[in-house]
Amino acid sequence: MKMEKELLSTQGRVPAVKSPGDPENARRINTALVLNSLRQEDLLSRVQIARRLRLSKMTVSAIVSDLISAEIVSEFGRGDAKETGGRRPILLTLDPASKFVVGVDIGTTNTVVAIGNLRGELVGKTRRPTTRNHAVEGIVEQVSSMLAETVGSAGVDGERILGIGLSVAGLVDRESGHILLSPDLNWHDVPIREILHAKTGREVVVDNCTRVMTLGERWYGGARNVRNLFYVNVGYGIGSAIIVNGEIYGRNSEFGHLFITQQPVRCDCGNLGCLEAVSSGQAIERMANEQLGTASQGWITVQQLAQLSRDGNATATSIFRNAGKYLGRAISVVANLYNPEKIILGGGVALAGDLLLDPLIEEYHRHVMSVIRDTTSIELSSLGIDAGVIGAAALALNSFVFQIEHINHLL
């Protein structure tokens, strides 16, 4: 069962069960597989699902009929007659109005709360600056009131909400729901799942923000059909996540602390010359404020720096060039090491777009082996500013809908 859970966690590559020792269990596994097929493809006929899962049409029809009764799946138009050789088959889709989840993305600067439907589409969203001192109680209070407001404005029946997916920067113990350490928020061993559950009365699942963004990218973004991905989250700090053979690698990585420059810049971790000390949002803002001498007129942010660069400010452009160069160098190390099919760049700093990407790619090409360069693409996240909260909604859907053990609650 553990194996099945892990496999289903990102792709549902579990083989369908045909000759069950335990019919109830087989039915649950096959139902989860049908749901995951519809999640991956949006629209499928019963015949297409049966072929895809190598199940009989009768088995699939029985499962689909239960899912339709439970309003999880609905019929949606007709497909191509070529599939069946006769009548045009009825297409099925995950019902967008039946069940919902909440995505919560607690960032250092902004907190976002959104309601997502079964297809991962956001039907309501609230964004606010995160409470200033980052105290746990204050943030939980803020999330709870933003949640009530978002549910109200989206006009969603609270009874239909299955649970909350929470994305936070830092080291997360997913099993216990504790944030072990979040330097960005200055949190130490915070049992956030328990606290947020007590406050909202809802089930909560929590994971590290970069892993959450990677899941969002895998399900709804540029990594939908990518089985080997390196995802870089350039925000206040720098995080990364790895997908290997379709699965998000479960262990923590410290890409931001790769030694990348002889420059004597001190990183928050205590070491000299880390990537994060020269290419993170925090580092970019520090350099911008030092070099542009703007401290007296208020702190200059990455977004403002990007605007300055677009307006022709050479110092602003060189700060992005510098940050992009070191990112490109670090990414070339990873690409040479494990040759991913794709590299996606997300996070608040990546919103600077070409200002960061152009120097990054230039430096990356300088160092990556040509056999790897030719088979590995680099792009910016297509999910943009909502990447975190879309991922958080995917995390909740993954935990409360698409896992085998939740099937009984759904039906």
Ligand SMILES: [Zn+2]
């Ligand atoms: Zn470091």
